[in-house]
Amino acid sequence: MEDPSSRPELAAVQDNVNTAVTGCFPAMTATLGGKLLQPMPNSYEAQLYRFKSTKCRAFLQDREAVSTNLPRLLPDGIPYAANFVSFEQLRECGALSETRQNEVSITADDLRLLYEARCLDQDLPPSWQREMRFMELISAKCKGSFFCLPESGFGVCSAEALAAVLSRNNRYSVLDLSGNRLRDDGARFIAQLIEQNRSLVHIDVASNDIGHVGGVLILRALLENNTVISLDIGARAGVNGNHIGIPGAEAIGEVLRSNEVLARLNVSSNGLGAGGVAFIASALENNCSLTRVNLSSNDLGFDGARALASALEVAHVTHWELPRNRLEDQGGACLLDALAAAIRNGHDVVEYLDLDDNALGERSSEALGKVLSSSAALTTLRLTGNPLAAGLKAISTGLQENRSVTSLFLSKCSLDSTGAAALGAALCVNYTLHQLDLSNNRVKDAGAVELAKGLAVNKGLTKCNVSSNRIGHTGGLEMAKAVQKNRTLRYLSLRRNVMQEATGEAISDSLRTNKTLELLDVAYNDFSYVCAMAIERALERNKASNKVLLVPKLQANIDALAPKEKDLDRAGEDIEVEKRMMRDRGEELLRRSEEARVVSEKLRREIADLERVFEKARAVSDAAENLFRATEDRVTNSLTEIKMKRANIDARIQQEKDRTDRFHREMEKIRRQIKHLEEAENERLAPLLREMEGSERDRTQEMIDAKFQGEKLAALELRQKELQIASSRRSKNK
Structure with a gap:
């Protein structure tokens, strides 16, 4: 709560307010930037703080915060209470104080900047009345840590102004701008805000078109941010949805x-495919x-389901919302088989699974x-x-063994009496299911009888x-008999069936013994007014009795939790x-992120270079592929010609073989x-050859003798030369 010593004062009371209200509050002048503003009739600043908006809401201004924060809305009922008590009494009793979480951390300059930008986006001339309404909107929607201005007519100029205002404001942690018209140009400024702000989560x-x-800019800004834990860039109902497409999905992957x-x-309704x-x-x-x-x-289809199935065994996602994606029976079976395999392998993390309107069938069931x-x-x-009529038996069998599912929605699933019987059998043994929706099916009387058997004994x-x-x-x-026996059911809807007045009387009689059912919807049945009122009175009685029993139960819980208060204090200290x-x-x-940013920028440049190289390589590959196709055509034609030539050659070879055989026979002859x-x-x-052999032996012997004589002669010549050399040396010595 705000300290009473801060002395907030009423800053604005419009002329049409009750005179008793204005009389009870002391006359005060507003302050701006620490200076008193004189009550000049033509002063814009004086009007800003001394008047309330056109919706007859008054503002309360804190003197100590006037230079930084806007005046906040006067709490409801204070103008009426001012007819009976004084301003000092209201301040002393704390009627004018608010908690810190309701403070508006927007300055007057920020307000003026946002308002003028909004006027530019909407092509409207600024006016006093519009600014007062905008000031009231800011005071009501931008409290504490929440800056929520959905469907406020913001465009590109407003996005630029918001980026300038919030980039230096660390009070807000939640930013909601859904349903505006930021478009790609405005998304650029939101991306700059994400890179600079370190308080938004x-x-x-x-739905900003x-x-x-713009989607890629916002997503890549998250690479420079380590505080944003939740991003909604999907689409609401209407024609202003986002459409980031495949490039946006690639940025999400990065x-x-x-x-x-x-x-x-x-990223719902973004055309990811x-x-x-x-x-x-x-x-x-x-x-x-x-x-x-x-x-x-997002029109995922079977291929999208197969892509998601590959990630289920390793992903840590606990909540999957996949409605209206045209998965069909094949895609649903692929996705769910992968989920079952992941669970068998010990990776059981999925807590919430939404597969509405995907045309699932028996295989998926x-x-x-x-x-x-x-x-x-x-x-x-x-x-x-989903048309699951043929597969309800498999689902019910799994439900009998399951001990974790608390909510099951099977509306518009073509459920007939056979499926209802299977679900009734599951309700007999499953006590963990708390909510079951079977609306808009074809259960009829036979199915209702089987469901009633399960409801009669169900305890969850x-x-x-x-x-x-x-x-x-x-x-x-x-x-009605099931309601009479059941002791846990709090809400039961039987609306838009074909029950008769006698049915209503039976239900009314069953409520005499049932003390737990608090809400029973029997609208659009043929029940009399007396019967409907009897049911209403019984339900009111149950609500009152359950409320009386709730207090002792809560007190017991409080007593049980009291010893843990000290543990909570210690935990708080540990948290601090x-x-x-x-x-x-x-x-x-932050320091590491800056280093990582430099590295990532370098990597981005390298990736860009690699992409250019890849484009060149792909062009070369395309040319090579075209050349390969042309070569393949030529080779095919050549093979055809070669086959024809081979046939001719085979015939000629056979002829040549015949000729060769004849030639061999002649050669053998x-x-x-x-x-x-x-x-x-x-x-x-033979005699001549023997004579020639003898002559050859004689000639060989003669050659050997001649060779011996030649060697002997060579030795003598060598000896002669040695003697000549020795004699010449002796003559020189003399």
């Missing part, structure tokens, strides 16, 4: 690979911080049954709008919706120590003739 820019250019703080991401979600799925394999992902209405039978983490499962279900199921008198009677350590670590991380001739010549020339 949640940013919502959904942001394309892939962020998830390097950012270690982002925990929540909403299977190609875009592949970038996200590949990045999830290396990310440990992201826990909640909303990919609804069988895979879902495996997930339910093995998962211990899944708590909420949404299957609305607190909310059940079977509206719009064509349940008649027979089914209604069984439901941790906060100081985190601040120190934050400074260290000639060889035999030659052999006979050789034998005859050998016999005739």
